[in-house]
Amino acid sequence: MPELVWDELDQRFFERGVSHGVLYTPTGGVYGAGVAWSGLTAVNESPAGAESNKQYADNIVYVNLLSAEEFNATIEAFTFPVEFLAHDGVAKTANGLQIGMQGRPTFGFSWQNLKGNAEDEDLGFVLNMAYGLQASPSEKSNATVNESPELKQFSWSVSSTPVTVPGFRPTAIARVDSTDPDVDPAGLEAVLDELYGRGAVVTPHLPLPDEVDDLLAVGP
């Protein structure tokens, strides 16, 4: 076994930033009709669950059962695509009237984080894909214009309903790290084509996790 070494330059990895937000509206179980989400300022993940539930017997911890995990997050942005109104509980009439406090159908969402190391801060990216999300009502602050330019910051708390993944537990979040040596660049390009409607892909859509895995395996 070689001796362990810490903090080599090419191993000093870090992640930063958020970009390439895309909203997907599911129809018939297919996350299609992807639209670009501009003005994204933060995606704060706050997973829950996996809580310890110790069972005692014979005066010892007999087994430690963990509760099911949940994926929750907060999306923050300066703006949002008009298609998101429906997912934010807003119905729109043919005349443009926006009526709040309506239903909140599920949606899919993808975004990217930059990944770098001490030698190259733009080494690659991490692609995040979230499924079965539902946005909760959140505070919207409307403040006066003043001497310092400020923008209205939108924020949505989202919870999730996991989707099934053959061979694995259901999940609401899947990721691909472009710097992972197990990831075939051609396969990743095929995934990005599907997500962003590039190349021969007509409609941007969010493949389910097993479909993403198939794309990563065979490429375009």
Add this chain to the structure above:
Amino acid sequence: MARSQSELKEVLETVTDAENVYIQPPSKLNYPCIKIDQDRQNIYKYADNKKYLLRKGYTITVISRDPNSPIPGQVEALAHCEFDRRFVTDGLYHFVYQLFF
């Protein structure tokens, strides 16, 4: 992403009584006048790993022989404008403002 100095000049010419608004002042100024200097720190708002919005920082100086000129108040009424200082030189009243445009 940000509006130009020329657009700021047009705004100042429209909303104030000043007939002389200078980006590049001549050697001899006509009073009352407004000088525009883009010498303040700009304000950026970031999103999508980019500079999503830019507002340029300006120093706006109103120079008048009249201490009660209405022009300083007209400048101060602009959004994102804040009074900085006032001083008198050679009988000329200077009213200095910080403005983001």
